[in-house]
Amino acid sequence: MSKLLHDIKLIGDDIPWLKDMRSAGRDAFAVSGLPQPKAEAWKYTKPIRFFAEDFLPAPHGESCSSPNKNLPFNACKIYFENGVFCSCDEDIPQGVEVLPLIEAIMFKPEIRGKIGASADITKHQFAALNQAYLGEGVYIKVAAGTKVAKPLVIINHITTDRELRQYSLRNLVIMEDSSKAEIMEYYCYDGELKSSYFVNMVNEIYIGENASLHHYKLQSEAYKAAHIALNSVFVAGYGEYKSFCLQKGADLSRNETKVILSAEYAKTEVDAAYIMNGWATIDTTTDIEHLKPFTQSSQLVKGVIGGQAKGVFQGKIHIAPQAVKTEGYQLHKAMLLSDEAEIDVKPELEIFADDVKCSHGAASGELNADQLFYMRSRGIGEEEARQILIDAYLNDVIAKIDNQEIKQFMSMAANPLKERE
């Protein structure tokens, strides 16, 4: 038995297709194993700690204690504790269906072709591992034409009294034609900040014609946690996927977003920010596929890296031969706060069509000493001045969040000074 792959009793093993999927995930992971140090996709973010450490899967059906994490804004909360679906607010908006994934697997045979369809287990080792334990997560369906007024927030709360656990979660989101919603994922913990655990996420998201999903994520895991997430998104014609992810926790973290713009006028905006200190590696990986004409994508990723931490951005834009009149933009900017901090950036543009507008850019810099001194000369302490400047640096990417309350929430999360206010 290889590391991370353990025999445990899983709910739903009596459902043949689920059992088959789990076996397929198991087999794929057993064959591929962990990404090797030379693997191109993991060139900068080396998941070496998994070679040394093992994490035990959380048994299915564990109970949860306190399904209560308050948010400073009105939302429909879906609450997970230690990787287990706990509860969901009762006032689910009209036209929205929310079910624990395992129930959806049992009672919604139509999702069978959706789960695992977009997260390729032959290419994504951690998705294969995730599929080996398939069952926990949430299923969200927004019915055709439904415009959901308040955001749905999936809270993944870890109580750090359980060491060296792995939590495999998979969310399936189906936005039917002309629907509109906002979903936020919030990863947080209570207790020992140096606790070590592993969250392995897969989101499979289907956006129908003319539908729109705004997807936000705040990754604020404990300092020694590992957090690996794959967002696999399929966008139909005139559909929109707009996302913002702030990563500020964990010791090893990757947020990977793959968007397939499958039909004309599908568009996506994948924005992200990260802020890290200490020794951590924090990775934002994107892969945007423009398959058809008139599709659009834009990405703005900004990071602040201090201590001996490492920030990684890998951004791929692929434009298929027939995808003329498309637009794809990508910009990564990072601020390094120390001499030992490191940034690795790998833009990849694969353009097979003529008549497209496509660009990428990358820049990195340091805190501006003159600005810092100017603030100090007005009485603002050095630490506070640094934080204000960091906040100002991240301001333009956070400003891309349309929802004002979530924008404020993210802005606070990015700035520990504001959190205290």
Next chain:
Amino acid sequence: MEPLLEIEDLYAGVEGKEIIKGFNLVINPGEIHAIMGPNGAGKSTLSNVLCGKPGYKVTSGRVKFKGKDLLKMSAEERAREGLFMFMQYPVDIPGVSVTSFLKHAVNAVREHRGESELDTMEFIKMVREEGRKLGLTPEMIKRDVNVGFSGGEKKKLETLQMSILKPDLAILDEADSGLDVDAIKVVADGVNALHTQDKGLLIITHYQKLLNYIVPHFVHIYAGGKIVTTGGRELALELEEKGYAAFVKDNQ
């Protein structure tokens, strides 16, 4: 009455080069001093040393501010104690609004004095009112610090900061550089309005133009790293007539 600022036999420099060589000055409450010097005299070094800019090293001498050892304080501590540097080249800070910047500064000073934080709404009202006096519109105050400000507007913003922070001693470093006469008047009126019997002003300038609007009690001619001549207001006028060469040639 304790002096606001006492500089005694100060030697200081930057990047290993000694620029200030035996500088002495005492400023008492209520006094306005002007230091005039030719290019390269070390005027900027003097202001940078006094406000604690990183990189500037004091090799010997003493500086007391309100009786306390100024040289032991960090830049922010000096500001909180009531020293204000009116900058020659104020810096742009994109992403930080004027109000937010000022609020952080005021609250840092208030916290140092053991006072409670200001109410945000009242604070904004006060900033707008002070800004209005200087011809800074509410729209400009909403903008990011110095971003898109003209030279004159930047100096008005410095004046606004001074009026909000109410320092005991303000050092005006080439406050009139790049300003037309109208803007000089606005800035000077603003500075004069803040000058009371318990406060001090130190004007560092190359030209005597600004001294027509902020009238000093003492004028010092500064060359070769120290004060070579001290006089009253008339010294500046004499300097304008004769040029620096007449005053500094014997001392360099």
